Amino acid sequence: MIVGIDLGTTHSLIGCYDEGGPRLFANPLGSLLTPSVVAMDDDGHVLVGQAARDRLVSHPGQAVANFKRWMGSARETRLGDRLFRPEELSALVLRALLDDAQNALGEPVREAVISVPAYFSDAQRKATRTAGELAGIRVERLINEPTAAALAYGLQERPDGSRFVVFDLGGGTFDVSVLEMFEGVVEVHASAGDNFLGGEDFLDVLETACLGDLGLGADTLSAAQRGQLRRWLETAKRELSQRTEVQVGGQLGERTVEWRIDQDRFARLAEPLLQRMRTPLERAMRDARLQPEQIDEIVLVGGASRMPMIARMVSRMFGRLPLRHLHPDEAVGLGACVAAGMKARDQHLDEVILTDVCPYTLGTEVARRDGEGQLQSGFFHPIIHRNSVVPTSREEAFWPTHPQQKTLRLNVYQGENPMVTNNIKLGELQVDIDPSLPSDQNAVNLRFTYDVNGVLQVEATVQATGKHYELLLERNPGQLLDPEQVRQRLAALAELKVHPRDKQENIALLARAERLYEEHLQAREQLQGWIARFRAVIETQDDMLIREHRREFGHALDALEQA
Template sequence: MTIIGIDLGTTNSLVSYWSENGSQLIPNALGKLLTPSVVSLDEDGKVLVGEIAKERMITHPEFSTSVFKRYMGTKKKIQLGATTYLPEELSALVIRSLKEDAEHYLGQSLHEAVISVPAYFSDAQKKATKRAGELAGLKIERLISEPTAAAISYGLHLNEAECKFLVFDLGGGTFDVSILELFDNVMEVRAVAGDNYLGGEDFTETLISMFLKHHSLIAADLDRKTQALIRKQAEQAKQAFCESKKVTMSVSKDDASLTFDISLDEYETATKPIFQKLKVPIERALHDAKLKIKDLDAILLVGGATKLPLIRSFVSRLFGQLAYAHVSPDEAVAIGAGVQAALKGKHAMLKEVFLTDVCPYTLGTSISIRKAQGFHESGHFLPIIERNTTIPVSKVDRLYTIYDNQKVINVDILQGEARLAKDNIFLGELNISVPPKPAGTEAIDIRFTYDINGLLEAEVIVISTGLKKTLVIEKDPGAMTPEEIAQSIAHLAQLKIHPRDQQENRLLIARGERLFEENIGSLRHEIGQLLRSFEDLLDQQHAEQITAERDRIKAIFNSIDAQGGL
């Protein structure tokens, strides 16, 4: 049974599988490898995913949404029309679309997948990703970190006996830095660091802010459609800097055209704070791996944002070497996920690659410390498993009672790097009884065990009595209850994905609607006529005529987009 690999991205998602030619990407219904991670509901309540939904971000913003990966593992509700969704439910709709594309391409039903996640995702975010896959009807027994997946795809091509990589993974919404070492078919993660709220979207947001400031506009005062138009222009301007040193943003508002010219130098100056943020995880990862920049044999670029010249220039200057880019930054993670899927399926053709991973965050508990004045101060964080410890791992620490006749010891399980317990993330707690004796007499051993899938088990043993309590951390902040999961599965099962064989036609109409709203005058009139004639042809159901007319109108729309409309 084929196991697929899925790169669930903030901006785009991909699906892959292992064939006799290696890890192969699977095209979607439109023949493209990249499926935009955008979801929309049409007038009939059908789910639109990908390019069509992306077009509807402009024309139907209240029924469309994107960038929901940033909120995985939280209780944030996202509204589409009259219905609200959790981020993992929206991600499930994207995964379901990818699954159906793969089933159509491979000609078989699919039941299991390996999904990639940012290396710096918390346990809550990882489990939300796993739930998304399960809500989409797939068994998810294995998650693979995006940088590790990318390193696999690069590592199989580098042909180096031994090599130290730094994977610079800048996606649409997240930034990961991973340092890995490849030797004797072992891929060892040395250290990871990152920022789950830093990515290519921030470079887009910078242009949006510059546009709004130039025209003295406040985003909150604008309707959603105008905001969507500005975002689209900012995204296009960001991409235009790949070929030009000066770009123009232009948005129609209240029958007026608002334009903004910006040079590459101005853009670089405005994005300096973002680059300063990018340096922090890099420095932390190098520090934790006990390496210097000069120790690195290769820098690997991963994530769509790394295609921007600004990013590549920054990386080259920082590391003093050109980064590897012979595997597409958009595709590297999905290719690696396909390899991992084959490894899990024990594919006979594939030479085993042994992977090690690390715990991305420090795990510990809160303690009281004795102050110089003689009293105890509570609320201090005691790390038990330090960040970037190779997993699976099991570590133990011994703690003692702090006052006479203490009967209960509370053990809370925390995740984070802060000195004070209150500034870290609470995952769970255990209360265990101890015999009432003088302070410091009774002791407990706290053991944390963290496995390869990010499952944390906390065990507490009272030394004098042997009493033991165990807690497996499965419920995270933002997790869905079993009842909520059952309700969500039932709700998502009722939602119908727009038919595959109609997607090209639906995309053309969605694109035409977007162009109609973006333009005015005779051009708008012409677009409207083209849409009406195409819809009439669809009603007649003549396949050959529909294909020919679709190609003709598509060429016209390409010309309008290329000229920027007006």
């Protein structure tokens, strides 16, 4: 059995896909939501879930939450007499979820599909896979949270050409994805987000306002008192989704406190956070080359999306009300279950195909000439741009910068900055070239091939000698894939290593245009222009742009033949 898991910042869920559709499993307390909190009791036993969350208030020094935000870092947290990395804390939550699944299914679970924020870096995704291994399960597939939400809403069943924006505001992360249904495929056009923006930040806003109004400093409260105050404010935040004004208070140490806040003031206080949300949203729309009026539906998911100010902001930006009929805390978990069913090839899902995108740009280091003709090194040259649909493969040629150069060092980077020093280095290839050849005849073809499981294959071929070099970069080297699995993945990728100019659908369309050129003397100049334009678009290697122009080109040829 393959399970689907939503490993969230605030809560986590687990379930599966069976003949009745996606199904979530309850924990021993009867709740589908298990708090993503880990604690240590006085006897040194580890607590996970609601018991740990309660201890977060009573013994804050012996409990930890929000560690999803630290995934991919070396940060350590002390609980009792030992230190825990974020992967280990997440693994403890996963173990608790797996126990719930085993109790519900009556059989052990060996494999899972886990949802992650769309904007998680490779290091963060690697850490998530490691957490799965530490919990004793195989994690071959990660699915972006907005994509999972789209599956939960059944957007794959909408008509061709339907376009959606999934807006996912969880406890600790914010993601937005633009998706389209095309010929039975749920295609992700663009993703963007903020890994440090979520419901906890809105809670911080309330805490700052409350302490200011009461004339208290955060340093005047003990850890337990502050934990108690945040619990009151969390309740207030939730109630403000249903009521225009709420009051919180009670005994805080020796003080009796009382505080009121209404929706309008909360929205004003949170305006900087709302502005932070606009940036990824606008970026995703730009990357997808779409305007708000071209979007058919907007889906809100994530517990923090319940806040009325979120729906108002989205409605203003898109001019329509968003979909919110699924439980916002459960939508991603349900979608992960659907993805697990797809991974298991459930008979009900055979017709569903899902694509994803590369969240960051992948490229290499190059040197460029300045205005005076001097070479300057350290520039980042993208090869696979962010939001490219994966699996994908692209190739470009590079030349040495100096005559008599014997080697070409090809550094591989991930990031969005024009300078490599501000991006993340993933690896490098040393390529031997012939120093006797002129620089302009010593080209090296560099190909990047990236699959849905995060494996980046870098290949370099020296044009003059045909000598081939290869570098394989996994998200979790030595743990994600064994040699046989790597061999199978590379065999599957082999068919991708085709430049768009050599794909059959493009060849066929150009052949048709050339036939019409021979047949229609009066339309030759027009046809030649169309052919030149389509060949130029093919050279961009932008699959989405090629597909759009192929469709337009085909319609134009249809009209010409009918005329």
